[in-house]
Amino acid sequence: MISAIVMFVFLTMILVLSFVPIQLxxxxxxxxxxxxxxxxxxxxxxxxLSFVQPRLTIWVLLGVIVFGGLIELTQHLFxxxxxxxxxxxxxxxxxxGSLIAGQLGIWLLRRREHDSE
Numbered sequence: 001m002i003s004a005i006v007m008f009v010f011l012t013m014i015l016v017l018s019f020v021p022i023q024l025x026x027x028x029x030x031x032x033x034x035x036x037x038x039x040x041x042x043x044x045x046x047x048x049l050s051f052v053q054p055r056l057t058i059w060v061l062l063g064v065i066v067f068g069g070l071i072e073l074t075q076h077l078f079x080x081x082x083x084x085x086x087x088x089x090x091x092x093x094x095x096x097g098s099l100i101a102g103q104l105g106i107w108l109l110r111r112r113e114h115d116s117e
Contacts, residue, residue: 003048010045011067017041018071019078035089042068042093050098054105061098065091 046064050057068090072082 003052006048007045010041010048014041014045015071018075019080021079032085035085038086038089039093039096042090043097046094046097047101050101051105054102054109057098057102057105061094064094064098068094 042064045067046060049060053060068087072084072087072090075082
């Protein structure tokens with residue numbers, strides 16, 4: 001239950017930040033720093049639910065990828081620029097987050113089952 005709430009909070013934050021016009025004025029010298037933000041946001045989005053429910057990892061991943069794609073497709077309606085590199089960073093972050101969390105969740109489940117024997 002807590003993982004779903006955490007995921008919903010991240011989902012809401014990503015949604016709001018994706019449509020609010022933002023200037024990264026202090027980061028002009030750092031090339032593509034926004035790609036790290038995309039990676040990190042989607043990593044954090046997939047991690048909680050994939051960790052707690054590792055059997056749902058593929059569905060969490062697919063849902064988050066669709067979510068990221070829909071954001072990129074609709075950002076132009078809010079004065080934001082859509083890019084394939086942003087979407088790629090979203091996908092890679094979601095993939096890494098869900099894979100790490102899913103594997104940790106499976107390991108934890110097996111450990112609990114082993115300890116209870």
